[in-house]
Amino acid sequence: MPETIAFTKGHGTGNDFVVIADPEGDLDLSDEQVAALCDRRFGIGGDGILRVVRSANISEGAAALAEEPGAEWFMDYRNADGSKAEMCGNGIRVFAKYVLETGLATLPSGSTLPIGTRAGVRDLARSETGFQVDLGRWRVDPVETLVRARGLAVSRPGLRIDVGNPHIVVALQSAEELEGLDLTVVPHLDPVPPHGANIEFVVPRDPLVHDGVGAIRMRVFERGVGETLSCGTGVAAAALAVRHWAGAAAPDHWRVDVPGGTLGVRMFPTEEGEHVALSGPATLVFSGEVALAR
Template identity: 45%
Template sequence: MTALAASHAGQPFAKGHGAGNDFVILPDPYGCLTLTAQEVAGLCDRRTGIGADGILRAVRCSAASEAAGMTAEAEWFMDYRNADGTLGQMCGNGIRVLARYLVDTGYCPPGLLAIATRAGIRTVHVSHRTADFEGPVTVDMGRPCLSGPAGITVTAGGRSWSAAHVDVGNPHAVVLVDDLQHPGDLTTPPVVNPTHAYPDGVTVEFVVRRSSHHLALRVHERGVGETRACGTGACAAVAVALRTGAVADAFTVDMPGGRLRIAVLPDGSMQLTGPAAIVAHGTVRL
């Protein structure tokens, strides 16, 4: 089905969220749907569309040219788009929500799922859902990489801080602050310098340490704005906490939308666990 055909027949969709980080899910198993950046932005608009932080197009790897090299390892590809229509490499909350959707709709059985992303294969564990219990979903996030641009500064709310670069499949600039209100209302993107460090934009985390294994943060996500939660951002914050002296193998990360938990494995890789819920199904005209 092309985008034009879907506009007449009605494109099926689901709405889901992970700790308040919300997504529109578009099932497209055979890769027939073509989305423009304008259509993505329209669907994500909270006044004239469905409203979301991003789009998750669920397409089989065999039908997605970007996942052609991953068909032996995964059946499904997460085509993630930011709210402004730009492509996203990885989304820690989004992949958990997508996995929950694939299990709830019968595309996949509960248990371990391998899902392809633009950042590579990620393994997700989805527990069996009952009428009374919708358990958390866990994703293996891999090892964050802290090598990259140096001398990064972030300015927001009339203040400036040094920032640490972290790559969790997508780029982050992590700032340690004394108070989560110091960055201001984040209605405009933080200014990140040098400007050439992130030509495609960067997600910025403002992080407060509550204890040696407890963090709280706010995030301004590239292509979206301030979001209520960010899974990759939570992992990036933990990576910086570990580099700056924290000693723990499990962290709690609080965000405006809820709480995520991160286990740090001996090899430095991380497992992200948190809620993932599907809240609505319907059809939409593109």
């Protein structure tokens, strides 16, 4: 008989995930099993898997506990093709919603919840829209990448930004260009980053800044997944890129519209350098049981 496991389906602005509780780290999902679970016709359907495991029970969790002993839980995030990913800004909010709703963790008012990821420990707090996650320090990679996508007449330069996982942000001229992209086809990168990258295509709102808050629109092609309705770390990377291009007078607060909704981005100074935070909703949709493919 196939092994049957419990799951919960959740999403953050349409970026959807299959959440599987495995506190003791007993479940070893193959790439093929992950892909089967995420299949939208023959499986549950999702942009990835969020395995909820104690940091002490997964090899990558040792680094998380060394960084923050209070990071009891580790987000083992897998893309829809089974590949491992460093971080997921929408996924970690769904992860937090799950561990809080199921009583695996608590988040008293005014405190933060540390969660281990392959990009390091990330702290979450409640926000007006759901949760805010501190994505930590970010950096610009000086290597320029040309991006060719179906729907664009010529290749466009992309800005590489790392927010714990790699992104390439491409500025477009108009909303019509953004809407005309065909992201069913994988964009071509030159040169190709060593570990691949998520690719964000952005256009400014009009006006770009209103009441001290910047506003942009975005679509994203996620490595290992394809186009998704939202990408949390990609939203942060897009806001950082547009602020970088806009110059010193650009704001530190941004509203980013994606096909699945709206997310907030905030840049703020810390002793170790500037951090970027992402805020937005997290929703648990339904729970059930599923037989794992052999």
